[in-house]
Amino acid sequence: MRIEPMPGPFGATVSGVDTASPVASEVIESLWQALYEHHILLLTGQHFDAPAYSAFGRQWGDPIMFFNPADRDPELPELIQIRNDANTPPERRDGAMHWHQDSTYETVPAAITMLAAVEAPAGANATLFADAVAAYETLESATKRRIDGLRVVHSPGGGAPELAFHGEYRGRGKRDEGRVWREVTHPLVWRHPDTGRPALHGISGTAVGIEGMPRDDAIALLIELKSHVTHDEFVQTATANVGTILIWDNFAVLHRATATKYSDTDGERRRIYRYSTRTIRPSRTARSASVRAGT
Numbered sequence: 001m002r003i004e005p006m007p008g009p010f011g012a013t014v015s016g017v018d019t020a021s022p023v024a025s026e027v028i029e030s031l032w033q034a035l036y037e038h039h040i041l042l043l044t045g046q047h048f049d050a051p052a053y054s055a056f057g058r059q060w061g062d063p064i065m066f067f068n069p070a071d072r073d074p075e076l077p078e079l080i081q082i083r084n085d086a087n088t089p090p091e092r093r094d095g096a097m098h099w100h101q102d103s104t105y106e107t108v109p110a111a112i113t114m115l116a117a118v119e120a121p122a123g124a125n126a127t128l129f130a131d132a133v134a135a136y137e138t139l140e141s142a143t144k145r146r147i148d149g150l151r152v153v154h155s156p157g158g159g160a161p162e163l164a165f166h167g168e169y170r171g172r173g174k175r176d177e178g179r180v181w182r183e184v185t186h187p188l189v190w191r192h193p194d195t196g197r198p199a200l201h202g203i204s205g206t207a208v209g210i211e212g213m214p215r216d217d218a219i220a221l222l223i224e225l226k227s228h229v230t231h232d233e234f235v236q237t238a239t240a241n242v243g244t245i246l247i248w249d250n251f252a253v254l255h256r257a258t259a260t261k262y263s264d265t266d267g268e269r270r271r272i273y274r275y276s277t278r279t280i281r282p283s284r285t286a287r288s289a290s291v292r293a294g295t
């Protein structure tokens, strides 16, 4: 296995790992280590097969079943399908083109997420990442004191419109599955469940306010922090092309998709599988292999 830093502020490319069959536990441990060191990993040279990919995902941890059954693969419901079918209704397009961390509307959000493409248009399909650890580290001391201990309120219905930079958000419709969805809160500065490093968390995406703070003040603070973390010096780009698996640490980075052309034409079709888990590196976790609700 070879791990090489990507050009740019963070991220690493990994070669020499074959995920088509079960990966040795020592290799998975090395990948956890590399992920926590580099925030995002791009595994190259993969021969994609949905069942094998799902099995590889399970080597990291149990899946998060996506809230909307319509987005789940019919055969392997732990895999979320991301597609660009031309008949996709407007309200369901470009649902991830805003800066966010995954599943922040859940009581326990996603720890890691991975993407693999069955089909992807050439020169498209990139994901942008922003380093929430470095962004926190570079804040003024006074700002750190101001935000430590705050809790962000997240709405299952989507984030505050004022937090949408350059028209990021589009409606996604109401969440289903017969669940009762309520607002949840998470720490604004979440110390990584494994490394302990503090990072900005949930300052965009489904954020609608800060617990105990007037709404206008909360939104202004979130906008200030989001402007900081999405500054060019903290942003990296990676692409889950066919033959790669892209993995990221949601406690270290925010991410957003880039524009997709909706098309059924050969060469323009996009079919990607997402797998997310709440698990953190098991061997370093004495009490649990899963993230707990932030306290």
Ligand SMILES: [Fe+2]
Binding pocket: 096, 100, 101, 102, 255
């Ligand atoms: Fe996402």
